[in-house]
Amino acid sequence: xxASARYLISTAFGLSLxxxxxxxxxxxxxxxxxxxxxxxxxxxxxxxxxxxxxxxVDFQTQEPGPFLTRLDAELEAGxxxxxxxxxxxxxxxxxxxxxxxxxGLDLGVTVGPALLELGxxxxxxxxxxxxxxxxxxxxxxxxxxEYLPEGYxxxxxxxxxxVEWMEILATETGSPKFGFPAGPQGLKHRFFxxxxxxxxxxxxxxxxxxxxxxxxxxxxxxxxxHTNPASTNYGFMQxxxxxxxxxxxxxxxxxxxxxxxxxxxxxxxxxxxxxxxxRGFMPVLAGIAIPQGAPNPEESQALAIYMMQPETQVAxxxxxxxxxxxxxxxxxxxxxxxxxxxxxxxxxxxxxDALPALLPxxxxxxxxxxxxxxxxxxxxxxLANQDIAQVLDDQANALRDVxxxxxxxxxxxxxxxxxxxxxx
Amino acid sequence: MTNKALxxxxxxxxxxxxxxxxxxxxxxxxxLAFAGPEGFTLSHFQRMTSHWKFGTALANxxxxxxxxxxxxxxxxxxxxxxxTRLKTGRSTILYIFAIPLGLSDLAAGIIWLAIFEQSGxxxxxxxxxxxxxxxxxxxxxxxxxxxxxxxxxxxIWRATAIMMVILVSGMGIIPKxxxxxxxxxGASRWQRFRKVTLPMLRPSLQTxxxxxxxxxxxxxxVVVALGGTTLPVLMGETYQWQFSLRDxxxxxxxxxxxxxxxxxxxxxxxxLLRVPxxxxx
Amino acid sequence: MxxxxxxxxxxxxxxxxxxxxxxxxxxxxxxxILLCAWILVPLYLLFVNTLSSPAEVTGFPKSGxxxxxMGSVQFFLSFSGVxxxxxxxxxxxxLTMVFSILLGAPAGYALSRFEFPGKEIFRLLVVxxxxxxxxxxxxxxxxxxxxxxxxxxALGLALVHTVLALPFAVLITxxxxxxxxVELEEAAWTLGCNRLQAFIKVILPLVLPGIVASAVFAxxxxxxxxxxxxxxxxxxxxxxxFLVQNLNVSPxxxxxAGGTALVLPALIFIFAVRKYLFAMWGIANR
Numbered sequence: 001x002x003a004s005a006r007y008l009i010s011t012a013f014g015l016s017l018x019x020x021x022x023x024x025x026x027x028x029x030x031x032x033x034x035x036x037x038x039x040x041x042x043x044x045x046x047x048x049x050x051x052x053x054x055x056x057v058d059f060q061t062q063e064p065g066p067f068l069t070r071l072d073a074e075l076e077a078g079x080x081x082x083x084x085x086x087x088x089x090x091x092x093x094x095x096x097x098x099x100x101x102x103x104g105l106d107l108g109v110t111v112g113p114a115l116l117e118l119g120x121x122x123x124x125x126x127x128x129x130x131x132x133x134x135x136x137x138x139x140x141x142x143x144x145x146e147y148l149p150e151g152y153x154x155x156x157x158x159x160x161x162x163v164e165w166m167e168i169l170a171t172e173t174g175s176p177k178f179g180f181p182a183g184p185q186g187l188k189h190r191f192f193x194x195x196x197x198x199x200x201x202x203x204x205x206x207x208x209x210x211x212x213x214x215x216x217x218x219x220x221x222x223x224x225x226h227t228n229p230a231s232t233n234y235g236f237m238q239x240x241x242x243x244x245x246x247x248x249x250x251x252x253x254x255x256x257x258x259x260x261x262x263x264x265x266x267x268x269x270x271x272x273x274x275x276x277x278x279r280g281f282m283p284v285l286a287g288i289a290i291p292q293g294a295p296n297p298e299e300s301q302a303l304a305i306y307m308m309q310p311e312t313q314v315a316x317x318x319x320x321x322x323x324x325x326x327x328x329x330x331x332x333x334x335x336x337x338x339x340x341x342x343x344x345x346x347x348x349x350x351x352x353d354a355l356p357a358l359l360p361x362x363x364x365x366x367x368x369x370x371x372x373x374x375x376x377x378x379x380x381x382x383l384a385n386q387d388i389a390q391v392l393d394d395q396a397n398a399l400r401d402v403x404x405x406x407x408x409x410x411x412x413x414x415x416x417x418x419x420x421x422x423x424x
Numbered sequence: 425m426t427n428k429a430l431x432x433x434x435x436x437x438x439x440x441x442x443x444x445x446x447x448x449x450x451x452x453x454x455x456l457a458f459a460g461p462e463g464f465t466l467s468h469f470q471r472m473t474s475h476w477k478f479g480t481a482l483a484n485x486x487x488x489x490x491x492x493x494x495x496x497x498x499x500x501x502x503x504x505x506x507x508t509r510l511k512t513g514r515s516t517i518l519y520i521f522a523i524p525l526g527l528s529d530l531a532a533g534i535i536w537l538a539i540f541e542q543s544g545x546x547x548x549x550x551x552x553x554x555x556x557x558x559x560x561x562x563x564x565x566x567x568x569x570x571x572x573x574x575x576x577x578x579x580i581w582r583a584t585a586i587m588m589v590i591l592v593s594g595m596g597i598i599p600k601x602x603x604x605x606x607x608x609x610g611a612s613r614w615q616r617f618r619k620v621t622l623p624m625l626r627p628s629l630q631t632x633x634x635x636x637x638x639x640x641x642x643x644x645x646v647v648v649a650l651g652g653t654t655l656p657v658l659m660g661e662t663y664q665w666q667f668s669l670r671d672x673x674x675x676x677x678x679x680x681x682x683x684x685x686x687x688x689x690x691x692x693x694x695x696l697l698r699v700p701x702x703x704x705x
Numbered sequence: 706m707x708x709x710x711x712x713x714x715x716x717x718x719x720x721x722x723x724x725x726x727x728x729x730x731x732x733x734x735x736x737x738i739l740l741c742a743w744i745l746v747p748l749y750l751l752f753v754n755t756l757s758s759p760a761e762v763t764g765f766p767k768s769g770x771x772x773x774x775m776g777s778v779q780f781f782l783s784f785s786g787v788x789x790x791x792x793x794x795x796x797x798x799x800l801t802m803v804f805s806i807l808l809g810a811p812a813g814y815a816l817s818r819f820e821f822p823g824k825e826i827f828r829l830l831v832v833x834x835x836x837x838x839x840x841x842x843x844x845x846x847x848x849x850x851x852x853x854x855x856x857x858x859a860l861g862l863a864l865v866h867t868v869l870a871l872p873f874a875v876l877i878t879x880x881x882x883x884x885x886x887v888e889l890e891e892a893a894w895t896l897g898c899n900r901l902q903a904f905i906k907v908i909l910p911l912v913l914p915g916i917v918a919s920a921v922f923a924x925x926x927x928x929x930x931x932x933x934x935x936x937x938x939x940x941x942x943x944x945x946x947f948l949v950q951n952l953n954v955s956p957x958x959x960x961x962a963g964g965t966a967l968v969l970p971a972l973i974f975i976f977a978v979r980k981y982l983f984a985m986w987g988i989a990n991r
Contacts (some may be wrong), residue, residue: 011521039955066935071845183652233652243763434815449845519979526971528929541763593915627883631876675981686836
């Protein structure tokens with residue numbers, strides 16, 4: 001038995017060595033992404049976006065667990081297979097030290113300076129290329145419009161008007177029809193950070209527990225009365241919209257697209273509502289980074305440049321409903337989802353009371369714990385029905401702890417600060 | 425080959441294997457749970473226990489296990505008895521009973537979500553039969569009882585087969601003479617089951633219970649599919665700390681909690697269903 | 706596959722001969738039908754959704770009958786590399802099966818037949834393997850594999866899957882050996898067999914169905930494992946890592962088609978080996 005064990009182990013290593021050599025031989029670039037993860041989008045990325053690259057790409061999308069585990073392992077081992085990483089701003093900032101400086105790349109296109117600033121991740125180097133952007137909007141089934149009170153303008157809706165509309169909808173149809181992505185895959189934290197708190201308190205961090213913030217949460221608690229309770233299971237609002245379980249919803253544009261493409265005439269998109277301080281909204285920014293230990297850096301850089309070219313960016317929009325980060329004119333024949341949702345974003349960002357909230361900057365690997373503060377506040381206030389002021393006091397301590405540990409100064413809409421962003 | 429050395433020789437391959445592929449990585453993680461900037465610390469455990477979800481997650485995991493495992497045991501015993509009693513069509517029925525063996529928890533979550541969701545099959549049936557006027561919301565966050573029930577049903581559906589297969593194999597090696605002897609003494613079917621099958625089945629029962637209980641403590645995919653974040657469980661919190669909150673030390677602490685209750689449960693079953701030395705019967 | 710014909714099949718079967726009365730018979734048959742329906746109906750619904758159009762999958766109320774719309778199925782069949790991934794999955798699963806039995810069965814036998822110091826420690830070690838969450842182990846294992854060259858090989862993944870399957874192999878074989886009276890072996894020794902011969906001629910035939918069962922289980926553990934497969938294979942992806950890793954975030958109709966893609970091969974495999982689950986029944990019934 002002992003002999004057989006030894007035999008097994010030696011064969012194991014012998015075999016692995018031969019296999020390892022053959023695996024390393026190909027010049028294929030591994031594109032490791034947690035964006036475009038829905039399986040149809042992955043396929044579209046492979047067939048429509050990356051097929052035009054002059055070289056071989058293996059586009060792999062992963063759920064957060066395997067995505068991070070593989071990345072962590074390669075960075076710890078100092079070598080690996082990943083050539084290019086595609087992820088959100090907050091996720092890329094977890095590994096600021098590990099990315100190659102991309103500021104020397106000749107992209108041949110113009111990227112907005114604000115986006116490039118985010119791509120520096122608070123350093124002097126360009127840590128990632130701003131790859132694609134999006135935001136969150138509202139979507140409604142056209143049936144719901146019949147219940148919209150007279151004189152309310154969808155493009156200039158306030159949160160109070162939304163609550164009123166949803167109340168009418170719930171009473172008239174007999175069940176709550178608002179939907180909110182509060183499931184495990186849902187992007188609820190961004191709503192609180194970038195929409196609710198900016199609209200009510202004009203702040204994400206500083207006024208976290210102000211009276212204005214309490215008013216915002218009170219409004220949301222009321223809205224929740226008219227929200228489909230299955231919302232705690234929703235990740236992508238396109239599904240309950242299509243099934244009719246929900247008639248009006250808030251979500252990331254990429255997670256609404258399917259509804260608009262399957263039944264273009266049944267749905268319309270409109271901006272997120274406004275609060276007393278304005279129409280708070282948050283962008284979504286995904287970037288492309290190259291690990292310092294990438295097996296074939298030249299090929300990786302060539303792929304990164306390819307992803308920024310105008311044709312690629314438009315193809316990416318078609319595949320994922322994420323919009324280009326470079327200055328270009330979009331073609332007229334975009335899919336219905338891109339047209340409808342893009343128009344809603346434009347209306348939102350161009351509105352008189354627009355109040356842009358930036359993505360968190362300088363949190364490093366504490367981004368997840370930062371999000372958790374807002375999610376915990378939501379679960380305690382809305383789901384567990386605890387006292388709002390009390391919860392916000394508790395969570396403010398957790399928030400201060402995260403901000404202090406990261407040493408992160410304020411970002412918009414909070415006023416710039418010396419040192420860690422204070423919480424009043 | 426002496427009898428003293430033989431057991432160790434038989435264990436050597438498995439031990440060597442586990443040393444390299446389990447114990448080595450395991451120690452690396454276990455160390456994380458206790459390591460702080462200044463050496464040994466319990467701060468990660470404090471962080472874990474002071475989080476408001478820890479108690480709920482622990483309680484939910486234990487309650488789910490306490491309900492699921494006994495029901496599965498009863499069901500698996502009935503299924504195994506049925507299969508061994510069958511004279512014809514036995515392999516077809518066994519195959520059908522064994523089907524869930526091949527199902528992942530991912531697939532099980534997808535299947536039962538299709539049944540329980542608001543516009544799912546169960547509601548289609550209830551509305552179709554006129555039992556309810558409008559679809560019932562089974563999986564809403566206020567209906568934690570329903571979510572519990574849905575998770576329990578799905579887990580019982582998914583994971584009973586493994587217990588059944590173990591018990592069927594165990595029943596297969598019980599010598600027929602015991603039953604014949606029992607019959608001679610006029611024992612009823614139920615008496616034979618209690619006096620012959622159950623005692624003889626002890627090793628298989630023990631194995632089935634240990635394996636199933638440990639797996640139940642790690643319940644996760646089905647819970648997430650059906651309950652979202654409404655029903656926190658230990659494994660879900662481990663994931664949360666490892667991948668969302670990026671605190672591997674607290675995640676390791678959670679994993680050690682799962683390990684500890686698993687070992688405790690195993691020791692209980694080992695004691696409760698002690699297999700007589702060298703299986704002398 | 707539909708539940709109705711299967712249920713009818715069962716009724717056609719000759720009633721089992723027993724000493725229970727007519728009522729007992731009825732209860733017995735009814736229980737079988739109920740249990741079969743309990744297992745088959747949810748599966749049937751999965752197949753219905755797989756064979757429905759996207760609109761039907763999200764629609765309400767549902768008819769419960771498939772419309773044989775093949776869109777979702779075709780989407781998966783159109784993936785390039787499905788065949789290769791299927792082969793990788795099979796390879797990894799078979800290796801896992803072989804490893805876990807080769808390592809597990811001797812250990813199970815030792816646990817059942819000997820009292821020795823350290824026995825309880827070994828049992829706990831085996832149980833720990835199963836009780837510790839794999840997603841945490843995956844990181845140090847991946848680092849180790851990248852450094853040793855085991856990364857991205859079927860062998861490497863099979864070794865990890867063996868960690869998952871080994872406790873089953875050890876404990877199931879233990880319970881089988883423990884269920885066989887040691888006198889049986891002793892009788893063989895007195896008839897002139899040595900320990901190995903007695904094992905092969907007397908014990909092995911008795912436990913073979915159980916060993917097959919635990920091998921089948923090792924196979925399905927490996928087949929269904931997604932996490933380690935996603936982390937540890939890049940070019941040699943398994944079917945699960947290749948197709949279904951992102952089902953959770955995919956549109957409903959594809960979720961169901963993906964679920965079917967995951968379930969179907971496993972069903973076929975269990976079907977193929979089903980008779981081995983009972984192969985030695987005649988001997989066991991001596």
